[in-house]
Amino acid sequence: MTEAIGAEGLIKRFGKVAALDGLDLHVRTGEVHGFLGPNGAGKTTTIRILLGLMRSDGGRASLLGGDPWAQATALHRRLAYVPGDVTLWPTLTGGEVIDLLGRLRGGLDPRRRAELLERFELDPRKKGRTYSKGNRQKVALVAALASDVELLILDEPTSGLDPLMEAAFREIILQEKRRGDRTVLLSSHILAEVEALCDRLTIIREGRTVETGTLAELRHLTRTSIHAELSGPPDGLATMTGVHGFRAENGKVVFDVDADALEPALRTLVAVGVKSLVSQPPSLEELFLRQYQRGDGK
Amino acid sequence: MTGVVRLIRLILRRDRVLLPLWVVPLGLLPSAYTASFKGVFTTDQERIAYAQVSQHNAGFVGLYGILHGTSLAELVAWRSGFITVMIGLFALLTVVRHTRTDEEAGRTELIGSAVVSRHAQLAAALITTCGASLVLGLLTVAAMIGSGMPAGGSLAFGAEFTFSGWAFAAVAAVAAQLTSSARTARAIAVAVLGACYALRVGGDISATGDGTLSWLSWLSPIGWVTHIFPYWSNNWWPAVLAVLFSVATAAAGVALLGRRDLGAGLLPAGLGRPGAAAWLRSPLALAWRLHRGLLLGWTSGFALLGLVFGGVAGSVVDLVRANSGLADIFGRLGGTQSLLDSYFASVAGIVGLIAAAYAVQATLRMRDEEQTGRAEAVLSTAVGRYAWAASHLVFSLLGPAVALFAEGLVARLTYPSAGVGGVIGSAVVQLPAVWVEAAVAVLLFGLLPKWSAAAWGAPAISLLILMVGETAGLNHWLLDISPFTHVPHVVGGAVAATPLITLTVVAVVVGAAGLAGLRLRNIPD
Numbered sequence: 001m002t003e004a005i006g007a008e009g010l011i012k013r014f015g016k017v018a019a020l021d022g023l024d025l026h027v028r029t030g031e032v033h034g035f036l037g038p039n040g041a042g043k044t045t046t047i048r049i050l051l052g053l054m055r056s057d058g059g060r061a062s063l064l065g066g067d068p069w070a071q072a073t074a075l076h077r078r079l080a081y082v083p084g085d086v087t088l089w090p091t092l093t094g095g096e097v098i099d100l101l102g103r104l105r106g107g108l109d110p111r112r113r114a115e116l117l118e119r120f121e122l123d124p125r126k127k128g129r130t131y132s133k134g135n136r137q138k139v140a141l142v143a144a145l146a147s148d149v150e151l152l153i154l155d156e157p158t159s160g161l162d163p164l165m166e167a168a169f170r171e172i173i174l175q176e177k178r179r180g181d182r183t184v185l186l187s188s189h190i191l192a193e194v195e196a197l198c199d200r201l202t203i204i205r206e207g208r209t210v211e212t213g214t215l216a217e218l219r220h221l222t223r224t225s226i227h228a229e230l231s232g233p234p235d236g237l238a239t240m241t242g243v244h245g246f247r248a249e250n251g252k253v254v255f256d257v258d259a260d261a262l263e264p265a266l267r268t269l270v271a272v273g274v275k276s277l278v279s280q281p282p283s284l285e286e287l288f289l290r291q292y293q294r295g296d297g298k
Numbered sequence: 299m300t301g302v303v304r305l306i307r308l309i310l311r312r313d314r315v316l317l318p319l320w321v322v323p324l325g326l327l328p329s330a331y332t333a334s335f336k337g338v339f340t341t342d343q344e345r346i347a348y349a350q351v352s353q354h355n356a357g358f359v360g361l362y363g364i365l366h367g368t369s370l371a372e373l374v375a376w377r378s379g380f381i382t383v384m385i386g387l388f389a390l391l392t393v394v395r396h397t398r399t400d401e402e403a404g405r406t407e408l409i410g411s412a413v414v415s416r417h418a419q420l421a422a423a424l425i426t427t428c429g430a431s432l433v434l435g436l437l438t439v440a441a442m443i444g445s446g447m448p449a450g451g452s453l454a455f456g457a458e459f460t461f462s463g464w465a466f467a468a469v470a471a472v473a474a475q476l477t478s479s480a481r482t483a484r485a486i487a488v489a490v491l492g493a494c495y496a497l498r499v500g501g502d503i504s505a506t507g508d509g510t511l512s513w514l515s516w517l518s519p520i521g522w523v524t525h526i527f528p529y530w531s532n533n534w535w536p537a538v539l540a541v542l543f544s545v546a547t548a549a550a551g552v553a554l555l556g557r558r559d560l561g562a563g564l565l566p567a568g569l570g571r572p573g574a575a576a577w578l579r580s581p582l583a584l585a586w587r588l589h590r591g592l593l594l595g596w597t598s599g600f601a602l603l604g605l606v607f608g609g610v611a612g613s614v615v616d617l618v619r620a621n622s623g624l625a626d627i628f629g630r631l632g633g634t635q636s637l638l639d640s641y642f643a644s645v646a647g648i649v650g651l652i653a654a655a656y657a658v659q660a661t662l663r664m665r666d667e668e669q670t671g672r673a674e675a676v677l678s679t680a681v682g683r684y685a686w687a688a689s690h691l692v693f694s695l696l697g698p699a700v701a702l703f704a705e706g707l708v709a710r711l712t713y714p715s716a717g718v719g720g721v722i723g724s725a726v727v728q729l730p731a732v733w734v735e736a737a738v739a740v741l742l743f744g745l746l747p748k749w750s751a752a753a754w755g756a757p758a759i760s761l762l763i764l765m766v767g768e769t770a771g772l773n774h775w776l777l778d779i780s781p782f783t784h785v786p787h788v789v790g791g792a793v794a795a796t797p798l799i800t801l802t803v804v805a806v807v808v809g810a811a812g813l814a815g816l817r818l819r820n821i822p823d
Contacts, residue, residue: 048674051677072677076680076681085671091587096573096578099573105680125570130478
């Protein structure tokens with residue numbers, strides 16, 4: 001499998017502040033890759049380096065097999081980018097911006113354009129300055145998705161969309177995924193979106209990559225939380241390896257358990273006798289929070 | 299008007315550097331004139347001779363206004379005539395900055411949700427700006443009295459400055475209600491200021507000739523305040539006119555504010571094309587879309603200037619014919635033709651400087667595109683940085699050419715007996731100097747993007763040199779800083795090529811350095 005984006009040890013400093021501090025990112029051709037991180041983690045800076053808008057101070061980056069800084073113009077013919085905060089020219093209509101950006105990238109599919117306008121319920125006749133944030137986002141999304149390109153770079157594309165439009169966006173990305181001829185880099189901090197859409201993901205914090213892999217691989221790192229009502233005292237459970245945050249009260253126990261300690265923990269529960277059991281599946285949310293909280297602890 | 303006081307404090311806090319930056323220098327500029335006049339004219343006779351020539355020089359009357367007397371105080375007040383325009387400009391920019399700019403950026407919404415009344419923000423902006431104009435006027439009064447000028451005249455002089463600030467603060471209060479974009483609001487207010495200045499120029503120049511169009515000055519707040527004629531007649535009733543105008547216009551602004559929604563303008567934002575025209579497919583086509591309004595506006599303004607300057611050329615000639623002494627001098631220098639040449643050359647100096655302001659404004663559009671993120675959108679497509687910058691530079695370099703040509707052409711059509719070379723030529727030869735100032739803007743944008751706005755310093759310094767210039771007896775190297783000092787005069791249709799080529803080469807080198815910087819830097823930076 002070839003690589004659409006490969007970044008290794010990226011470093012970027014703004015004055016004394018290191019925005020990127022050895023960041024790695026590998027996106028395979030044809031996959032939808034989630035790029036997760038809290039605000040200020042360096043997602044946008046990474047994307048700007050990949051787009052040749054900024055030059056890294058260290059490390060190596062390749063985009064569609066080329067050098068993103070030196071071959072920027074040629075590479076841009078093959079990709080479309082939706083910035084996190086879309087501003088439009090106040091006097092151009094949404095439709096004009098969509099066509100213009102599409103043509104500047106080297107082609108637009110008119111059928112797809114019409115389809116997307118309808119799907120996003122966007123009026124292309126309005127002037128740029130009269131669109132709301134969400135509608136500006138839609139203009140940029142339609143322009144990118146209708147463009148005839150092999151790579152989509154989307155920087156928090158749903159940040160201004162209402163839940164209905166978020167659902168429309170997910171559906172469209174899933175369509176793209178089924179067609180399978182496009183690579184998508186989706187930066188986000190909405191976990192449900194990433195869980196629903198992405199094959200693999202990379203989590204970054206403070207300019208470094210902290211986790212990367214498939215959803216299943218990362219789930220493995222997460223914990224299941226258990227609420228149970230027992231018939232007897234839960235002997236040894238509190239001290240079992242892989243069990244965290246154990247609390248017992250009036251015959252009820254609440255704890256989190258690592259994926260590899262789940263089986264022995266359940267055996268122990270069954271041996272004591274279970275009256276009721278609620279288990280919450282491992283979510284990225286939890287992994288995410290744990291990654292972030294690690295930073296707060298410093 | 300709940301919250302007005304707090305909002306005024308907020309404005310003063312935000313503009314604690316900006317306000318003194320225009321209030322203090324403009325308020326004290328007349329003192330600089332006093333000092334420089336004292337230095338240049340060692341005897342009364344010299345000063346009186348200068349005043350008498352200036353009274354009849356259409357270029358001077360156009361730029362500064364009508365001069366009646368010959369005393370030092372009158373000369374200083376007259377020479378300060380253009381400062382009223384600059385005060386008007388800063389006043390309107392300040393009001394728009396604290397009304398429509400905030401509203402467009404969404405800050406008004408934030409403030410409006412706190413305990414402040416609906417009109418509080420406009421009131422705070424107006425009160426602060428009018429207060430700043432008052433301080434400016436008082437500075438002038440104090441400085442003039444301090445240098446021994448008559449108190450009554452100094453008070454009238456201060457009023458001239460203060461009331462021009464008030465009038466255009468009020469104009470901006472209306473402009474800010476008309477459209478939802480701060481840029482358009484600014485453009486409307488600046489256009490009104492420009493029209494007011496043009497009316498005063500036309501009326502005053504006509505008054506030095508046959509006077510048939512002298513009523514034009516009375517249509518303009520700039521005309522009113524300069525017709526106070528401090529130290530000469532200390533005529534207060536045009537000042538009353540200016541105050542009434544300010545109050546009525548500000549009231550209109552408040553009334554309009556009450557009739558619209560937050561974020562909206564009174565001019566409707568209609569629907570447009572559902573898709574782009576076939577030609578809208580290149581960075582150049584996009585630049586045309588973005589610059590065409592600016593080009594049209596400036597070109598019409600320049601054509602208007604041509605109409606004014608061409609229209610009064612006749613009175614200039616008549617005037618000199620009537621004055622046998624002057625006629626003799628010009629006769630020896632080459633007859634009426636040479637007189638017209640020197641008239642159009644001094645007019646072209648002013649016009650060139652205005653064109654430089656256009657060039658800087660158009661160049662800085664790139665910075666605006668960068669800061670709003672629109673440059674990023676274009677540069678992430680298959681458009682390189684050079685192509686993107688070049689498409690904007692086409693308009694910031696050739697736009698002023700079109701505008702200058704329009705001015706010359708209209709002036710020539712209005713006054714057909716002038717030589718084509720003298721009229722159109724003297725306007726167009728300003729172009730290389732205009733390019734140098736545009737190149738300074740490119741340099742800053744490329745190498746020190748955060749300091750891009752400092753590019754306005756280039757035309758500002760040139761204006762200062764034009765206004766203070768030779769009167770102050772400045773060192774020649776100081777005068778030489780302004781590229782306009784080097785623009786050769788067109789004499790009998792001929793012009794020296796070397797300075798034009800030199801200026802163009804300077805512009806190319808400086809601009810290329812800026813573009814090289816742009817190629818290597820972060821976007822956005």
